[in-house]
Amino acid sequence: MAIRVSRRDEAPAIRRATNVSLDTKLVAAAKDYGINVSRACEEGLAKQISAERNRRWQEENKDAIEASNAWVEKHGLPLEKYRLF
Numbered sequence: 001m002a003i004r005v006s007r008r009d010e011a012p013a014i015r016r017a018t019n020v021s022l023d024t025k026l027v028a029a030a031k032d033y034g035i036n037v038s039r040a041c042e043e044g045l046a047k048q049i050s051a052e053r054n055r056r057w058q059e060e061n062k063d064a065i066e067a068s069n070a071w072v073e074k075h076g077l078p079l080e081k082y083r084l085f
Contacts (some may be wrong), residue, residue: 030037
């Protein structure tokens with residue numbers, strides 16, 4: 001199941017009310033600093049989803065990445081002679 005995370009340049013995501021249990025001290029501090037708790041939770045969740053998506057992609061493509069790295073180790077980078085650095 002693919003999860004799509006909204007980006008700032010896309011249309012706003014449809015929001016759904018949900019219950020979340022948070023440390024009362026964190027909520028109080030967020031209120032003191034004028035932090036929107038819902039948005040902060042949303043951003044944190046989006047980062048977690050992105051990290052997990054990346055971890056799974058790397059795991060699913062581990063064999064191909066290792067094969068590519070082995071090829072480069074043996075043959076060098078393609079077009080390396082044209083690099084300017």
